[in-house]
Every structure is written in C-alpha cells, then in structure tokens.
Amino acid sequence: MKDLSSPIRIRETDSSEENGFWRVVVNCDYIDALERAGLRSFSGYFYLQNGTPIKKVKSRSVVRVEIAGSVFFLKRYDKERRQIHAHSQFSPVLYSSEGGKEFANYCVFRKNGLATAVPVAMGERIFDDGTIESFLLTKDFFPYVQIEHIIRYEPSKLAGPHNSDKRRNILRAVACYARNMHTSGFNHQDFNATHLLLSDLQGASPRVALFDLQRVDQNRLKKFHWSIKALAEFNYSSLENDVFSDADRIFLFRVYRNRGQDPLSFFEHIQWMLIQMKTKRIARHTEKNRARKRALSD
Secondary structure, eight states, rough: OOTSSSSSOOEEEEEEETTEEEEEEEEEHHHHHHHHTOOOSSHHHOOOSEEEEEESSSEEEEEEETTTTTEEEOOOOOOEEETTTOOOOOSSBOOOSHHHHHHHHHHHHHHTTOOOOOOOOEEEEETTSSOOOOOOOEEOOOOOOOOOHHHHHHHHGSSGGHHHHHHHHHHHHHHHHHHHHHHOOOEEOOOOHHHHHHETTSSSEEEEEEESSSSSEEOGGGGHHHHHHHHHHHHHHHHHOOSOHHHHHHHHHHHHHTTTSSOOOHHHHHHHHHHHHHHHHHHHHHHHHHHHHHHHOO
16 A cells, blocks of 8 residues: 555646536546546536445535445535635645545645545535535545454454553554644544554554544644643543553553653643543543433434
8 A cells, every 4th residue: 555644746627617616636646547437527526426325414424435446435515605715734735615624634644744544536616605515535544444443343453461562552653643743733633543544453563544634723822732632532432342451541641752661740740630631521521412312312
C-alpha cells in the first residue's frame, strides 16, 4: 500500500449550470479510473447508485460503493449555507462546504506527514440562493482496520498478560501520532478507537492512520486542552472488553509526554488527573445520551 502520509496531487474541474455552478477536486492518482467509470461531473459522483448505506444522520449520509473494481466510501452532505471564504490553514484546497472542508483537512494532515485514509475526490454544487451541496469520496482503508473493531470483535488478539507487548506497541503508535498531530497544529476532535486505523498488528512498530476528518480544531489557543480531550476520547473508547488496563492508559500518556523512564512532573500529574476527569465526563455524557435515546424509542 502507498504511504498514507504522502501529500496528494489534485486536479480541479468546474462548470456553470442553470441555477449556479459546481466544482470537483480529484486526487490525481485516481483520475483515470474514475473517468473510465464515467465520473466527470458533480452529479456523476453525488448521485452514484447501488451503494450500501453505512450511516445516515440529519445532515449527511455515507454509502459504500464499488467503482472500477475498488471499494470507496461516499459521504454526501445535504444543502447548507455556503461557508464564505472558508479555508484550511496551509491546505492547497479552498472550500465553501463541509465536504470541501473535510477534503482540505485530509490534504493538510498529509502535508504535515500525518497518515490518513486516502482522500479521492470532493465536489461542491453552489446554488444562486447561497446554499451548497457537497460530497467527499475516500478509499476503503483495507488492510488497515479500526482499533474499535479489534477491541469489540477480536479482543483475544490484545487482551491478557501475554499480549502486553503488543498493546504497548499499539499505544506507542497512537501516542506518537497524537503528539505529532498536536505539534503540527491540529487536533482531531473525535480522536477515538472508531476513527483510528491500525495496520501490522503483530509488528513491533504498527502503523496508525486517521479517517473521518470532519471535525479538526486548528485553534492553537486551545492547545493545552488538546491532549486532555484527545487522550480522554481514546481512553473512553478503548474501555470495552477490558482490553487495555489502567497501566496501559498511563503508559499511553507517558509516551505522549515523551517521558521514557523519567518520573512525571508536577504539571504532568495535573494533566493526567484532568485526562481522567475528562474520561469520566465523556462516560457520563454518553450514558445520558443513550438513556435519552432508549426513552424516545420506548
């Protein structure tokens, strides 16, 4: 598989239509295959048929589609108000929509050497009334798998004392990714086992990548809180099936802080305490949401 941290080259196409105009930005590695499949316009992508529904929420949907023998995920964003002059810092892609913003986030992560799923294309249809539709197309991330999948469905691969080194190798990769992400000036606001991808599970240096980059914070004034939020998100999302222990979680924090065998400083002890508190708040908030949904369904 091609290095998932490599920057991508893009080509943009645009055209006017009766009620506005559209633009499509495509990863150059996929132009030929997509055009052979007849995908040359916004409508061609946005109205792709025969996809398998993956997710549907109020403002967007995700379907799994096959194009030219390969698997992709198509995320469609419903009409929204145009994001005037929006841009992602250091990104080569300007955008006016949620789909465009997420594609730009993929580009800027890769420009900073941060591995992600493969961004393939994005498109925006801008209407004369100021509303906009958009889409994002990403490549299936095989052979990477979600860490959540292993924790939930294959816990025996990581649980138990005999898998301690394997867990530590994974946590080291996760911690280093989080540190590099924050040093680069970004924080994935859902840095959890769902969105973290893993490859080479058995190796001493497993590879980690991220997907679903819709919510990325670039406000450096919040940088102190980034580590608290990101590590708490991961800690909560990895509680299932008791795969990771408390000792594993402190190991994750120590690697993030690059402490080696040195003791934590006073500041770091405070930071770790805040991460634990944030993890508990996430658990309470999640349970309240689940209880509310159960009540609504009864």
